[in-house]
Amino acid sequence: MNIHEYQAKELFDKYGVATPAGGVAETVNQVIEVARELGTDTVVVKAQIHAGGRGKGTFKSGFQGGVHLCDSPEKAGEIAGKMLGEVLVTHQSGEEGKLVNKVLVAASVDIDKEFYFAILMDRETERAVIVASSEGGVDIEDVAENTPEKLIRVPIHPTLGLQGYQARTIAKQIGFTSEQMRPAAKLFAAAYKLFMATDCSMVEINPLVLTTDGEVQALDAKFGFDDNALFRHPEIAALRDTDEEDPREVAASKFDLNYIGLDGNIACMVNGAGLAMATMDIIKHYGGDPANFLDVGGGATEEQVREAFRILAGDPKVEAILVNIFGGIMQCDVIAQGIINAAEEIEMNLPLIVRLEGTNVAEGRKLLEESGINLITASDLGDAAKKAVESVA
Amino acid sequence: MSVLVNNDTRLLVQGITGNSGATHARGCLEYGTNVVSGVTPGRGGQVFDDKVPVFDTVVEAREESGCNATMIFVPPAFAADSIMEAVDAGIELVVAITEGIPVADMMRVKTKLAHSKSVLIGPNCPGIITPGQCKIGIMPGYIHKPGDIGVISRSGTLTYEAVWQLTEAGYGQSTCIGIGGDPIHGMTHLQAAQLFTEDPDTRAFILIGEIGGSEEEEAAAWIKENCDKPVAAFIAGATAPPGRRMGHAGAIISGGKGTASAKQEALRDAGIVLADTPAEMGAALIKALG
Ligand SMILES: Nc1ncnc2c1ncn2[C@@H]1O[C@H](COP(=O)(O)OP(=O)(O)OP(=O)(O)O)[C@@H](O)[C@H]1O
Ligand SMILES: [Mg+2]
Numbered sequence: 106m107n108i109h110e111y112q113a114k115e116l117f118d119k120y121g122v123a124t125p126a127g128g129v130a131e132t133v134n135q136v137i138e139v140a141r142e143l144g145t146d147t148v149v150v151k152a153q154i155h156a157g158g159r160g161k162g163t164f165k166s167g168f169q170g171g172v173h174l175c176d177s178p179e180k181a182g183e184i185a186g187k188m189l190g191e192v193l194v195t196h197q198s199g200e201e202g203k204l205v206n207k208v209l210v211a212a213s214v215d216i217d218k219e220f221y222f223a224i225l226m227d228r229e230t231e232r233a234v235i236v237a238s239s240e241g242g243v244d245i246e247d248v249a250e251n252t253p254e255k256l257i258r259v260p261i262h263p264t265l266g267l268q269g270y271q272a273r274t275i276a277k278q279i280g281f282t283s284e285q286m287r288p289a290a291k292l293f294a295a296a297y298k299l300f301m302a303t304d305c306s307m308v309e310i311n312p313l314v315l316t317t318d319g320e321v322q323a324l325d326a327k328f329g330f331d332d333n334a335l336f337r338h339p340e341i342a343a344l345r346d347t348d349e350e351d352p353r354e355v356a357a358s359k360f361d362l363n364y365i366g367l368d369g370n371i372a373c374m375v376n377g378a379g380l381a382m383a384t385m386d387i388i389k390h391y392g393g394d395p396a397n398f399l400d401v402g403g404g405a406t407e408e409q410v411r412e413a414f415r416i417l418a419g420d421p422k423v424e425a426i427l428v429n430i431f432g433g434i435m436q437c438d439v440i441a442q443g444i445i446n447a448a449e450e451i452e453m454n455l456p457l458i459v460r461l462e463g464t465n466v467a468e469g470r471k472l473l474e475e476s477g478i479n480l481i482t483a484s485d486l487g488d489a490a491k492k493a494v495e496s497v498a
Numbered sequence: 499m500s501v502l503v504n505n506d507t508r509l510l511v512q513g514i515t516g517n518s519g520a521t522h523a524r525g526c527l528e529y530g531t532n533v534v535s536g537v538t539p540g541r542g543g544q545v546f547d548d549k550v551p552v553f554d555t556v557v558e559a560r561e562e563s564g565c566n567a568t569m570i571f572v573p574p575a576f577a578a579d580s581i582m583e584a585v586d587a588g589i590e591l592v593v594a595i596t597e598g599i600p601v602a603d604m605m606r607v608k609t610k611l612a613h614s615k616s617v618l619i620g621p622n623c624p625g626i627i628t629p630g631q632c633k634i635g636i637m638p639g640y641i642h643k644p645g646d647i648g649v650i651s652r653s654g655t656l657t658y659e660a661v662w663q664l665t666e667a668g669y670g671q672s673t674c675i676g677i678g679g680d681p682i683h684g685m686t687h688l689q690a691a692q693l694f695t696e697d698p699d700t701r702a703f704i705l706i707g708e709i710g711g712s713e714e715e716e717a718a719a720w721i722k723e724n725c726d727k728p729v730a731a732f733i734a735g736a737t738a739p740p741g742r743r744m745g746h747a748g749a750i751i752s753g754g755k756g757t758a759s760a761k762q763e764a765l766r767d768a769g770i771v772l773a774d775t776p777a778e779m780g781a782a783l784i785k786a787l788g
Contacts, residue, residue, distance in 0.1 A: 226601050228681035228711050231608050263605045304602055334600035336575060367739065378679060379653020379708055382735040383776035389737040390775050398738070402597075404518065431655040431662070433624055433636045463658060464638045486659060487777030 106330045108344045109153045111209040113326035120299040123292055124323045127211030129153070136185040139210040140178035147176050147213040152188045154195075154203035155349040157327060158244075162195035164188070165202060171195070174213055181210060206348065214322060219312035220279055221245055221256075222293065222323075224300045226307070226331070232260040233300060235267075235293070239280040241312035267297040281315070288321040289313075296323075303341055304334030353397070353416055360412040362401055369394025370424040371493050372417040374410075376401050376435045384429045387486060393494035396423050405435055410443025411450065418453050425456040427493040429486065432463030441469035441476075448478045456481060456496035460489035500628035500673045501648070501693040501700070502591055502617070503567065507632045508534045510565035510589065512556065512572055512580045514546050519571030522595070522636050523550070526569070529633040535563035556580075556587040567591040569625065569634045577621060578603035585616045592684070593634045594621035604682040611684070618684025624654035624676035635676065637661075645670015647783060648694035648703030650687055652679050652713075656706055656734060656776065663780025664704075672700040679708065687717035695725040702728035704783045705770070709735035710756045715764040722768035728786035732773040733761045 111129040118124065127148075128139040140148045152159050152171035159171030168187045175181040185208050194202035219241035227234040238256045240248045248255055257278050261267050272290035281289045292313070300308050307329035314324050335342040347355045357364030363378065367385075371393045375381035378400045385395040397420070401413055417426050430440045440461065447453075460483040461469045473480065481496065483489035509526065513519035514536025523546065527533050535553060536546050542554035553559040556568070568589045572580040577596040584592045585607075599621050611618055619626055625635015629642035641658055643665045651657035657676050664671060675690050677683060687705060694703040707714035714733065721729055736758035762772055773782035 226605075226681070231605055231682045233605075263602075263609050301602065304600055306601065331601050333574060333598045334602065337600075365739075375655075377653055377655030379651070379656035379706075379734050380659060380776075382708065382738055383653075383656055383659070383732075386734060386737050387775045387777060395737070431658045433638055433654055433658060462662060463641070485777060487775065490775075490777070 106332055106335065106342070106345055107155045107349070108328050109155065109207070109346060110151060110326055111153055111207065112344045113328050114209070116299060116303070116328070117323060117326060120302070121295040122299065122323055123288070123321060125212040125214050127209055129207050129209055130185065131189070131207050133182045133186045133189070136208060136210055137178045137182040140175070140181040143210070143212045145212040147174055148178070148181050149174055149211045149213045150181050150184050150188070151209040151211065152193050152205045153207040153209055154193055154198065154205060155346070156195050156198040156203055158195035158197050159193065162193050162198070165192040165194065171205070185210075203349065214314065214324070215317040216312075216314045217317045218280070218315045220314070221248070221311050222296070222313040223307065223309040223311070224297060224305070226305070227260065230260045232263055233297070235259045235261060235275060235297070237275050237279045241314070245311060261297065266301070267294060269294070281321070285315060285319065285321060292321050292323065303338055304331045305329065306331050353420065356416050357399070357413070360409050362399060362409060362413050362416075364416065365398040366420075367395055367397050368422070369396045370422055370497055372396040372399070372420065372423040372426045373429065374399050374401060374413050374417060374426065375429045376405065376431065380429065380431060384427070384486070384490070387490040388427070388493060391490050391494045393490070393497065396420060401435070405439070405443070407439055407443040407446060410440055411447040414444070414447035414453075415451055418451050418455065423455065424497045425458065425493050427489055428457070428459045429489055430461050430463065432461070432465065435463070436465045437461045437463055437469030438465045438472055441472040445472065445476045445478060448476070458483055458489055458493045458496065460484075460486060500631065501697050502673060502675070503626055503628050503632040503634060505532075505631045507567050507634070508532050508563065508565045509632075509634060510534065510556065510559050510563065510568040511536045511550075512568055512570045512584065514538055514550065514552060514571070515541050515544070516571055516573070520546070522569070522571065525636070525639070526633050529639040531632050531634065534565050535559040556583045556589065560587045560589065565589065567634060568593065570594040570596060570621075572596060574598040574600070578607050581607050581618065582610050585610055585614045589616060591617050591619070593619045593623070593625050594684070595623065595625060595636060596620075597622045599680065601680075601682055604680060608682060619675060620678040620684060622680045622683070623678030624657055626673065626675050628673045629671050637674070637676070641665055642674065643670040645672065646699055646701040647671050648697070648700040649674035649706070650690040650694070650703060651676055651706035652687075652708045653706065653734065659776060660704055660706055660732070660779040664783065667780050667784060669780070669783065672697060681711070687713040688720050691717045691721055691725065695727060700727070702730070702783060702787055704779060705729060705731040706779065707731065707733045707761055709733070709738055709758050709761070712756060714761045718764040718768040718770065721770065728771075728783075728788065730771045730773065730779070730782035730786040731765045732776060732779045732782065733758045733765070734776065
């Protein structure tokens with residue numbers, strides 16, 4: 106799960122990660138009000154969307170940039186008026202862009218130097234790893250590719266945590282001076298504490314800045330949380346903004362279905378992520394185009410199967426549905442009953458290709474046969490993929 | 499004959515009185531697995547299905563029933579605790595089926611595991627089976643057949659797919675190991691490949707991987723230098739859009755590493771026969787056998 110920058114800022118404030126004062130606003134009047142309260146000469150207005158590269162992005166209206174420096178509250182209001190209710194396209198947002206419903210109004214700071222700082226859960230070392238660089242503010246992928254020696258990586262011991270010397274060493278290695286080292290190390294320690302306490306998968310601060318007053322501050326924040334741990338952080342789960350997500354994915358997640366929308370016309374419903382990916386692979390192999398990834402999980406109920414169908418059949422791009430189930434935990438008769446229920450409730454005039462194998466497969470096949478619904482049965486995975494591709498040809 | 503589990507395996511089931519724990523404990527019993535005890539805190543003294551004694555703690559189960567392997571069906575919030583309990587009780591083989599354990603919990607489990615003799619399989623895996631002898635997990639038993647082909651896989655249902663293709667073609671399995679799809683997990687592709695390479699009763703094996711991480715590459719590099727047995731492989735996720743999460747937290751493409759093509763290249767370079775599609779995994783193994 107991801108959150109907005111203004112929400113990240115609230116977490117930073119709570120855990121003591123230094124960041125410029127600011128507040129969120131939804132209307133031009135609120136923007137002016139927040140800017141006045143800040144009382145600084147200049148403020149920064151930042152579009153709140155779940156995508157990076159806002160500064161260099163373009164609104165569909167033609168207005169340039171989702172991050173603006175403004176020299177008066179009135180100017181901030183004027184700029185915000187060009188952002189709110191408009192769609193911002195960045196290199197990370199996809200062509201369709203993202204609608205801006207809120208802006209962050211923050212005190213502007215005078216930047217002396219920009220750095221990069223992130224903490225990630227790393228599968229290779231099986232640890233949280235701090236990634237930091239003297240090269241902040243720019244695309245970190247470019248730094249990683251062109252000048253990897255400018256990126257430092259420090260794995261943190263899972264139970265000992267970030268030690269003081271590690272934080273100080275990182276600060277020195279990315280170019281903070283002796284005087285600046287302590288405030289930088291303090292910020293790193295606070296960020297690490299926040300990372301562990303809220304089960305983050307990623308915290309990225311780009312840029313981390315040194316101000317002309319010698320302060321170290323986080324000017325931007327991107328957070329990812331471990332979805333599996335949200336059960337123990339209801340306050341984090343409450344920060345979810347479903348407006349930022351694909352509506353099909355939101356609908357699916359309500360029923361604990363693992364769905365990702367794609368652009369093709371062959372919908373698939375599969376149990377297990379690996380088999381679901383493999384099913385997409387084989388559809389492509391035979392010249393077709395999958396409309397989605399959908400893993401109904403290990404122990405799907407009839408209701409989940411029915412809802413899965415509703416989502417697939419409700420997608421106007423879909424021209425055929427391929428069901429590929431290899432039952433382990435999942436029982437084929439449950440899947441079959443779900444398909445029958447869905448077919449009775451939803452009017453489906455799409456070719457439906459079904460391949461069932463595994464636990465209770467005989468019962469499942471019998472149920473489908475006796476139901477009289479119109480479907481194409483497949484004998485194996487290859488056969489299913491070929492038939493699905495043929496059905497939309 | 500097999501690796502890790504066989505007729506001598508004495509299985510404990512942690513979470514035996516829960517819904518899926520009970521269902522799959524029964525499935526294992528029906529298959530012929532020697533299920534000797536169960537653990538559910540607070541249910542000590544009960545007897546599961548008139549056959550299996552239930553204990554409050556793993557230490558008690560170990561002492562009373564002599565279990566040497568455990569199958570964990572405890573819900574995600576408590577699963578890490580259960581794995582560590584089994585490790586501390588000295589259980590040799592810990593098979594964690596539970597899906598959805600927080601990554602930070604698994605990170606702590608791994609530091610515990612590093613100082614023990616226990617082997618962890620999973621979590622978020624179908625389990626391990628030596629056909630005809632011992633089934634630990636949720637896989638449908640009937641698709642397997644005793645034989646001399648080893649199977650290693652990150653994905654549950656994709657493993658069944660491969661096993662089914664082998665069985666249909668008349669090739670039985672020595673042991674099938676589902677190592678699980680979570681980013682931080684126990685046994686790796688490489689460790690499983692080492693076991694099969696050393697096992698005199700495994701003639702050849704198939705390795706089923708997925709985009710993300712670098713375990714398949716590491717296994718390939720080791721196989722190239724150390725393994726003379728025929729090996730086949732399939733990598734799922736070649737067509738997954740980059741940067742998107744595909745269900746397994748594991749399936750994330752990061753920094754050009756872990757792509758399907760990088761993995762395929764490493765495997766091919768090690769002389770491993772690649773299946774072009776998931777429908778041809780069995781065929782690839784047969785081709786590798788020559
Ligand atoms: N409070 C502030 N005061 C002064 N300058 C700021 C402030 N906030 C942001 N900036 C400037 O604007 C630039 C872009 O801001 P920010 O990094 O938040 O946007 P972004 O487009 O999301 O960046 P990214 O490419 O990392 O996603 C920063 O690199 C910094 O130079
Ligand atoms: Mg930024």
